[in-house]
């Protein structure tokens with residue numbers, strides 16, 4: 356049975372590729388890759404490896420998920436080594452398991468090679484701890500893509516939990532207002548962590564209330580920071596207390 360590899364490319368920096376990812380990229384004949392994959396990794400590939408960009412970004416979907424599934428199945432049937440290269444790690448908001456389901460249904464046996472997710476690597480790259488005993492005992496990662504889903508899941512504030520919001524920048528205003536409406540503290544720290552682990556990385560630190568008070572232009576401009584993570588919680592402040 357032909358194998359297809361779902362491989363995590365890491366959160367941006369080429370150094371986040373795992374040894375398994377490097378080894379399979381060297382062998383691959385066909386690579387279907389996402390928009391957030393660092394294309395520098397193709398230097399590892401065979402010269403004639405076929406590279407297909409199937410990247411989906413908000414409002415700019417080059418391919419629908421069903422088309423990607425079909426392409427994967429088509430190439431897997433060729434008998435060549437097929438790599439589906441995904442940003443971060445395959446099963447964190449990458450629709451990776453939908454691809455697994457489609458491949459299994461078509462009779463293939465996909466292999467998962469985990470990567471370094473942006474959920475952890477991006478805050479860490481800005482020296483923001485996901486968990487630090489001084490501040491918290493929990494963090495949750497949630498999509499900010501759909502405000503109704505966010506509203507349903509994040510029901511109340513707990514001072515010892517951080518919230519890592521992915522795919523949420525276009526909904527930033529709705530997200531902060533939603534939290535303020537649920538009695539989250541006005542001065543709760545929030546950081547927007549943009550293009551983490553890359554040379555264009557930037558961090559903006561604020562509070563729920565200060566973000567909520569920004570004008571419309573701010574929320575328009577902030578969209579240029581994608582990909583970005585909205586990190587909400589007290590460990591944003593952790594690096595202020597080294598001394």
Ligand SMILES: C[S@@+](CC[C@H](N)C(=O)[O-])C[C@H]1O[C@@H](n2cnc3c(N)ncnc32)[C@H](O)[C@@H]1O
Nearest residue numbers: 443444447449472473521522550551582583584
């Ligand atoms: C579709 S999700 C895929 C996540 C990926 N599977 C992972 O494990 O990192 C894409 C979201 O991840 C976050 N993201 C990915 N790379 C990032 C980076 N380098 N800096 C900041 N956020 C990033 C953003 O929130 C972006 O909208």
